[in-house]
Amino acid sequence: MLTTPFDDDQLHEECGIFGVYRHADAARHVALGLHALQHRGQEAAGIVAFDGARFQAHRAMGHVAEAFESDRVMAELAGYTAIGHVRYATFGATILRNVQPLFADMSFGGFAVAHNGNLTNAMALRRRLVKAGCIFQSTSDTEVILHLVSTSQQNGVIDRFIDALKQIQGAYSLVALTDNMMIGVRDPLGVRPLVLGKFEDGTMVFASETCALDIIGADFVRDVEAGEIVIVSDEGIRSLKPFGSPKSRFCIFEHIYFARPDSIVDGRSVYDVRKHIGAELARESGVPADVIIPVPDSGVPAAIGYAAEAGVPFELGIIRNHYVGRTFIEPTQQIRNLGVKLKHNANRPQIEGKRVILVDDSIVRGTTSLKIVQMVRDAGATEVHMRIASPPTTHSCFYGVDTPERSQLLAATHDIEGMRKFIQADSLAFISMDGLYRAMGEPRRNTDAPQYCDACFTGDYPIPLTDHWGSEEDGPRLPLFSKAI
Numbered sequence: 001m002l003t004t005p006f007d008d009d010q011l012h013e014e015c016g017i018f019g020v021y022r023h024a025d026a027a028r029h030v031a032l033g034l035h036a037l038q039h040r041g042q043e044a045a046g047i048v049a050f051d052g053a054r055f056q057a058h059r060a061m062g063h064v065a066e067a068f069e070s071d072r073v074m075a076e077l078a079g080y081t082a083i084g085h086v087r088y089a090t091f092g093a094t095i096l097r098n099v100q101p102l103f104a105d106m107s108f109g110g111f112a113v114a115h116n117g118n119l120t121n122a123m124a125l126r127r128r129l130v131k132a133g134c135i136f137q138s139t140s141d142t143e144v145i146l147h148l149v150s151t152s153q154q155n156g157v158i159d160r161f162i163d164a165l166k167q168i169q170g171a172y173s174l175v176a177l178t179d180n181m182m183i184g185v186r187d188p189l190g191v192r193p194l195v196l197g198k199f200e201d202g203t204m205v206f207a208s209e210t211c212a213l214d215i216i217g218a219d220f221v222r223d224v225e226a227g228e229i230v231i232v233s234d235e236g237i238r239s240l241k242p243f244g245s246p247k248s249r250f251c252i253f254e255h256i257y258f259a260r261p262d263s264i265v266d267g268r269s270v271y272d273v274r275k276h277i278g279a280e281l282a283r284e285s286g287v288p289a290d291v292i293i294p295v296p297d298s299g300v301p302a303a304i305g306y307a308a309e310a311g312v313p314f315e316l317g318i319i320r321n322h323y324v325g326r327t328f329i330e331p332t333q334q335i336r337n338l339g340v341k342l343k344h345n346a347n348r349p350q351i352e353g354k355r356v357i358l359v360d361d362s363i364v365r366g367t368t369s370l371k372i373v374q375m376v377r378d379a380g381a382t383e384v385h386m387r388i389a390s391p392p393t394t395h396s397c398f399y400g401v402d403t404p405e406r407s408q409l410l411a412a413t414h415d416i417e418g419m420r421k422f423i424q425a426d427s428l429a430f431i432s433m434d435g436l437y438r439a440m441g442e443p444r445r446n447t448d449a450p451q452y453c454d455a456c457f458t459g460d461y462p463i464p465l466t467d468h469w470g471s472e473e474d475g476p477r478l479p480l481f482s483k484a485i
């Protein structure tokens with residue numbers, strides 16, 4: 001796994017999915033789309049393409065640019081239809097056989113699937129399937145979908161797929177490929193994003209985020225709705241709603257941190273939402289200061305919004321090194337001790353002698369915030385105030401975002417004053433839940449049934465956590481599998 005001294009203390013993105021139906025150069029367009037979704041997963045990437053006769057797959061560890069740089073690989077992926085995946089493992093080990101899209105030959109033909117999210121009953125289903133004789137090739141939760149489709153007693157691919165979907169629980173956006181269809185699905189609560197796009201010539205595209213449509217020149221058509229199955233074939237587009245119309249619970253953290261700021265997610269500009277969050281923060285917890293400084297990169301739009309609302313200058317007082325990478329796989333203790341400077345460095349002239357407000361997206365374990373505060377003080381700040389563009393992260397995510405166990409989350413074990421002392425800031429404030437919903441342009445109407453998934457701030461998990469021990473609030477994760485691979 002690629003690590004930096006900072007990565008332990010950050011929430012990791014989940015995965016990104018992309019698909020193109022009926023294009024002369026489908027796989028190259030999928031590779032470009034995956035490149036735009038690279039922020040959602042940097043561990044591995046894969047593409048499965050179909051040329052009318054054969055399915056071809058290429059999967060590799062590492063970034064998209066490395067995985068698909070070879071002309072030979074791209075030539076092998078020739079075909080008019082392709083789906084792809086970028087991975088950050090939230091379930092299953094980081095090994096090649098877990099890299100998606102997964103593919104299987106079934107009685108009706110080939111079936112490939114790429115998944116963003118986490119299934120919360122995958123282990124229960126896997127036990128049942130193994131007992132029934134299924135042989136698993138990976139430790140990925142996604143593989144249960146293949147086995148459920150394969151063993152379904154329903155007739156026809158779509159009915160088998162629906163049968164499988166009705167048995168799985170969790171957060172999932174899927175793109176699947178057969179020999180005559182590309183299928184996009186969002187789970188009944190629409191926790192993870194998926195959009196439909198289109199080229200001028202009618203070629204259809206699925207993508208996790210609209211920024212991946214932009215890179216290939218496709219137009220945004222619409223979001224795939226919560227619980228919707230969209231089938232793209234030579235007959236056109238068909239929409240099915242096999243789960244009825246449950247109330248959507250989109251992941252609110254997509255807006256705070258995961259999605260790219262140039263994406264339109266769930267009908268909203270991510271950049272605008274983040275600026276609104278910053279403005280709300282300024283209104284809720286303003287403090288006299290000389291400069292507003294974002295913790296790059298994800299704190300930048302919120303800091304812009306904060307500065308505009310507070311009427312205080314915005315400066316890039318911390319510069320991020322984007323090239324910290326493979327060099328620091330398993331860093332030595334000496335390199336670890338360099339700490340924050342590997343990834344961030346203070347821009348001293350913007351800080352020295354000033355009262356600084358730092359704006360960041362979240363606090364996970366708190367160790368990064370502590371180092372950033374120290375770095376800014378060392379650069380000569382007279383005061384350091386930390387403002388966080390999310391409520392305190394008190395609970396783990398089980399829906400596809402890699403968060404530490406609850407006991408590791410600073411906000412689960414400290415109150416605000418305890419957290420302030422831990423990070424050694426002069427003051428610390430988080431946006432309130434109501435403020436966050438206001439920033440989304442959708443005031444929080446009913447705390448019993450919020451409009452979004454906000455479980456990492458509230459513990460209100462909208463989907464059962466079947467595979468996890470204990471209560472839904474604080475159950476630790478089960479070990480993945482007894483036989484680690």
Ligand code: SF4
Pocket residue numbers: 171191251252253254396397398399400401453454455456457
């Ligand atoms: Fe998103 Fe948090 Fe819900 Fe996970 S628990 S889906 S990160 S809002």
